Amino acid sequence: MADLTCDVAVIGAGTAGISAEHNARKHGARTLLIDPEFAGTTCATVGCMPSKLLIAAGRAAHGARKAGVFGIGTGPVSVDGRAVMKRVREERDRFVAGTRKGFDRLPEGTCIRARARFTSATTLELDDGRSVSAKAVVIATGSAPMVPGPYRALGDLTLTNETVFELDDLPQSLAVIGAGVIGLELAQAMARLGVRVAVFDRAERLAQMRCERVHDALKDAMAQEMALHLGSDPQPSEEGGKVRIDWDGQSEFFDRVLVATGRPPNLKGLNLEATGLKLNDKGMPEVSEATMQCGEAPIFMAGDANAMHPVLHEASDEGAIAGRNAVAYPAVVRSDRRVPLSLTFTEPPLVSIGQGPDESAKIGTADYSSQGRARVDDENTGVARIYAAAPRGRLIGADLFCPGADHMGHLLALAIQQGLTAEELLSMPFYHPTLEEGLRGALKEICRAVPLHLSGDQDPGSPPGG
Amino acid sequence: MADLTCDVAVIGAGTAGISAEHNARKHGARTLLIDPEFAGTTCATVGCMPSKLLIAAGRAAHGARKAGVFGIGTGPVSVDGRAVMKRVREERDRFVAGTRKGFDRLPEGTCIRARARFTSATTLELDDGRSVSAKAVVIATGSAPMVPGPYRALGDLTLTNETVFELDDLPQSLAVIGAGVIGLELAQAMARLGVRVAVFDRAERLAQMRCERVHDALKDAMAQEMALHLGSDPQPSEEGGKVRIDWDGQSEFFDRVLVATGRPPNLKGLNLEATGLKLNDKGMPEVSEATMQCGEAPIFMAGDANAMHPVLHEASDEGAIAGRNAVAYPAVVRSDRRVPLSLTFTEPPLVSIGQGPDESAKIGTADYSSQGRARVDDENTGVARIYAAAPRGRLIGADLFCPGADHMGHLLALAIQQGLTAEELLSMPFYHPTLEEGLRGALKEICRAVPLHLSGDQDPGSPPGG
Numbered sequence: 001m002a003d004l005t006c007d008v009a010v011i012g013a014g015t016a017g018i019s020a021e022h023n024a025r026k027h028g029a030r031t032l033l034i035d036p037e038f039a040g041t042t043c044a045t046v047g048c049m050p051s052k053l054l055i056a057a058g059r060a061a062h063g064a065r066k067a068g069v070f071g072i073g074t075g076p077v078s079v080d081g082r083a084v085m086k087r088v089r090e091e092r093d094r095f096v097a098g099t100r101k102g103f104d105r106l107p108e109g110t111c112i113r114a115r116a117r118f119t120s121a122t123t124l125e126l127d128d129g130r131s132v133s134a135k136a137v138v139i140a141t142g143s144a145p146m147v148p149g150p151y152r153a154l155g156d157l158t159l160t161n162e163t164v165f166e167l168d169d170l171p172q173s174l175a176v177i178g179a180g181v182i183g184l185e186l187a188q189a190m191a192r193l194g195v196r197v198a199v200f201d202r203a204e205r206l207a208q209m210r211c212e213r214v215h216d217a218l219k220d221a222m223a224q225e226m227a228l229h230l231g232s233d234p235q236p237s238e239e240g241g242k243v244r245i246d247w248d249g250q251s252e253f254f255d256r257v258l259v260a261t262g263r264p265p266n267l268k269g270l271n272l273e274a275t276g277l278k279l280n281d282k283g284m285p286e287v288s289e290a291t292m293q294c295g296e297a298p299i300f301m302a303g304d305a306n307a308m309h310p311v312l313h314e315a316s317d318e319g320a321i322a323g324r325n326a327v328a329y330p331a332v333v334r335s336d337r338r339v340p341l342s343l344t345f346t347e348p349p350l351v352s353i354g355q356g357p358d359e360s361a362k363i364g365t366a367d368y369s370s371q372g373r374a375r376v377d378d379e380n381t382g383v384a385r386i387y388a389a390a391p392r393g394r395l396i397g398a399d400l401f402c403p404g405a406d407h408m409g410h411l412l413a414l415a416i417q418q419g420l421t422a423e424e425l426l427s428m429p430f431y432h433p434t435l436e437e438g439l440r441g442a443l444k445e446i447c448r449a450v451p452l453h454l455s456g457d458q459d460p461g462s463p464p465g466g
Numbered sequence: 467m468a469d470l471t472c473d474v475a476v477i478g479a480g481t482a483g484i485s486a487e488h489n490a491r492k493h494g495a496r497t498l499l500i501d502p503e504f505a506g507t508t509c510a511t512v513g514c515m516p517s518k519l520l521i522a523a524g525r526a527a528h529g530a531r532k533a534g535v536f537g538i539g540t541g542p543v544s545v546d547g548r549a550v551m552k553r554v555r556e557e558r559d560r561f562v563a564g565t566r567k568g569f570d571r572l573p574e575g576t577c578i579r580a581r582a583r584f585t586s587a588t589t590l591e592l593d594d595g596r597s598v599s600a601k602a603v604v605i606a607t608g609s610a611p612m613v614p615g616p617y618r619a620l621g622d623l624t625l626t627n628e629t630v631f632e633l634d635d636l637p638q639s640l641a642v643i644g645a646g647v648i649g650l651e652l653a654q655a656m657a658r659l660g661v662r663v664a665v666f667d668r669a670e671r672l673a674q675m676r677c678e679r680v681h682d683a684l685k686d687a688m689a690q691e692m693a694l695h696l697g698s699d700p701q702p703s704e705e706g707g708k709v710r711i712d713w714d715g716q717s718e719f720f721d722r723v724l725v726a727t728g729r730p731p732n733l734k735g736l737n738l739e740a741t742g743l744k745l746n747d748k749g750m751p752e753v754s755e756a757t758m759q760c761g762e763a764p765i766f767m768a769g770d771a772n773a774m775h776p777v778l779h780e781a782s783d784e785g786a787i788a789g790r791n792a793v794a795y796p797a798v799v800r801s802d803r804r805v806p807l808s809l810t811f812t813e814p815p816l817v818s819i820g821q822g823p824d825e826s827a828k829i830g831t832a833d834y835s836s837q838g839r840a841r842v843d844d845e846n847t848g849v850a851r852i853y854a855a856a857p858r859g860r861l862i863g864a865d866l867f868c869p870g871a872d873h874m875g876h877l878l879a880l881a882i883q884q885g886l887t888a889e890e891l892l893s894m895p896f897y898h899p900t901l902e903e904g905l906r907g908a909l910k911e912i913c914r915a916v917p918l919h920l921s922g923d924q925d926p927g928s929p930p931g932g
Contacts, residue, residue: 048899052899056842060532061538063529063533064530067530071546071547072546077538077539079537080539087536312897312899313898338894338895341895373518376557409897410897411877414880414891415880420884428883429805430876432779434872434876435873436876
């Protein structure tokens with residue numbers, strides 16, 4: 001008999017694991033939450049929160065430098081790198097402490113501080129020697145930065161999105177490898193904090209943006225703040241305590257290099273082979289997006305570990321679905337997932353919602369380079385693209401890179417999730433002067449492109465600056 | 467026979483009038499747009515746009531002063547009042563020019579530069595001596611600041627929301643009479659621009675806020691930036707070129723006084739008595755909110771002139787409704803109006819949507835004083851209150867005074883207009899870490915207060931800082 005028995009064993013105490021344990025217990029299960037460290041979630045420790053704190057500092061510096069536009073004098077703007085990083089860590093540690101307090105509130109004996117490996121589909125061996133027997137297991141081991149060998153060889157000169165927040169001071173220069181969402185967020189924040197930044201990527205496309213028009217706006221904006229070397233093949237080396245990057249016959253030295261080439265799932269050491277699950281060439285089982293179940297097994301996989309939607313709200317949902325279905329197994333229940341929403345906290349923010357601009361989509365465009373409120377606040381740049389399906393103009397997706405996109409992304413996500421048409425969304429109040437008003441032009445464009453028309457109650461024109 | 471004949475005569479070329487003329491013409495009418503000046507809309511010239519420009523300058527100064535929180539040094543922050551006002555006017559004039567260009571695009575002969583007075587329900591006399599005969603008339607004469615006699619007696623020392631934007635430089639001190647939305651917006655902007663500001667109001671309540679909790683948060687925040695003398699009876703006088711305000715046995719001197727005690731409709735000189743309409747003791751006819759019609763007459767009233775909803779998007783809607791119904795008369799069509807949304811551009815913004823917190827409402831509260839993203843950006847203050855109806859938790863209204871309230875107000879307005887329940891709104895994606903996430907606590911509170919429950923797919927907890 002196993003040393004520990006339970007209904008649901010959850011491996012990994014991050015966002016998905018915490019959510020899975022919580023929901024399994026709520027549904028009546030005896031649970032175990034197994035983690036070697038209980039250090040806090042990726043989000044709080046090295047993800048969402050510290051990155052947004054660094055971005056907030058970058059925004060403050062940028063805003064101070066721009067204050068003259070409004071008639072405000074500041075004298076020279078300086079960045080105290082130590083103070084910047086101190087606030088990032090102090091506030092980050094508050095969020096982490098909040099997560100850790102949550103562990104203390106779990107029923108006694110729930111938290112097991114150990115590393116687990118499968119010995120069968122429903123049994124685990126812990127690295128403290130104990131064994132666990134469960135009716136079902138949730139894998140929520142998260143992800144970790146991938147650092148290719150040549151960068152690993154640079155030792156402390158190489159940073160990841162995990163170690164960058166431990167810097168005591170800001171580097172003077174930084175090479176960023178990878179122009180994905182993490183790379184861009186950190187690159188822009190660093191640039192605004194006075195760091196000389198160059199971004200390298202083998203691909204030509206930033207943040208995998210699917211809309212050409214939005215990509216152009218994003219690329220133009222980023223190129224104003226940092227060097228972009230896209231379609232390049234950077235080769236790193238160490239020289240005189242600096243990082244030397246060679247690419248396309250050029251070379252440049254940097255204080256540090258930040259590797260942001262992806263965060264693959266943490267599956268090493270889980271010994272998934274023992275579960276009997278069919279694994280693909282990356283060692284991944286097949287996971288259902290609707291149930292989080294791996295094949296037909298009493299094994300569920302949630303959060304970054306399944307590499308489907310590596311963002312917090314999805315990890316939280318997936319944990320809840322996995323936890324509930326781990327209790328319900330084998331009678332698992334399929335869940336409707338929320339409309340896909342991804343948000344990159346560049347400035348302006350970059351947002352993708354739902355479906356992309358496929359051939360059949362009716363597309364409405366809102367240009368923020370001359371939008372009234374954006375101009376008032378001297379942030380008039382970027383574009384929003386809204387996609388709809390004929391014949392009624394039902395909203396199906398959007399891509400935005402414009403001021404307020406983080407907020408308007410939520411508005412559009414709600415409209416899309418509710419299946420509203422462009423005309424229905426236009427029937428809500430748009431206050432003047434707001435950034436939201438700018439969307440109306442795009443929505444009206446969709447209305448004109450489908451056989452239905454605006455009701456007679458709406459002024460077909462626009463207010464000044466609307 | 468009249469000198470000028472038309473189907474629809476529109477008096478006043480502001481937001482409502484422009485919209486009315488536009489929509490009447492779109493519905494086939496021969497139109498006249500009559501205005502003595504064609505100076506541009508209230509919004510563009512003295513309302514929404516210049517006030518937001520002044521607020522943007524105040525925000526820039528405030529942000530620069532706060533930059534140290536993030537580790538950014540600036541040296542002393544100074545305000546160049548002349549530069550501030552120059553940008554306000556230059557950008558304002560751009561918006562005004564946009565409006566004026568619109569007049570040039572109207573069919574020739576549409577714009578009549580004159581002041582009009584009724585001689586009967588469908589005939590007008592112009593101050594250039596010409597007469598107008600119309601099948602229907604739209605009154606869209608707007609509103610103007612009311613300045614009580616004692617303040618008028620102060621001459622140039624007294625400012626209104628119209629004259630304040632003509633200042634060459636900022637005053638060193640400013641008394642603001644009236645703690646309504648216009649008074650508060652300008653008072654806070656001026657305070658952030660280094661002006662010593664005191665606000666006086668006979669009432670105890672700021673901006674007529676209907677929710678006690680939100681009012682408390684608003685009052686606390688405003689009191690940190692300006693002196694608030696509520697429930698006071700200020701008496702102005704001039705002394706040595708300054709404004710002296712006496713109240714409750716105290717007195718204080720100010721460079722200028724800004725009177726923001728209301729903007730009553732511009733009806734003087736219209737000679738409404740000649741229309742045969744029944745007028746109340748303020749000289750106002752009864753106007754239908756659904757048709758904009760005055761009684762049963764071929765007269766319609768839209769925008770600030772009818773004193774119903776003096777905000778731009780309502781004026782624009784009312785103009786469109788009035789213009790269409792002026793064509794359709796006597797077969798006028800009733801329109802559904804949008805969910806009420808009012809937004810005051812204080813920082814954080816103040817928003818009211820739909821119904822207030824009546825006795826039967828289920829109330830959810832989101833406290834932004836410790837909300838994660840707000841804390842990251844060092845703007846953690848304020849509160850959001852969401853109101854719902856039993857038994858399903860259908861959202862019916864909200865009051866917000868918190869960061870991002872301008873944006874979240876739109877999200878909630880859409881949800882309310884669509885008749886969504888708190889649970890339905892919770893089914894949309896809330897990205898992490900955003901201000902929108904903070905609303906979830908309030909929505910969950912409503913879910914718990916009604917007999918329905920959260921679906922099993924959602925993590926009942928919150929992410930760190932969520």
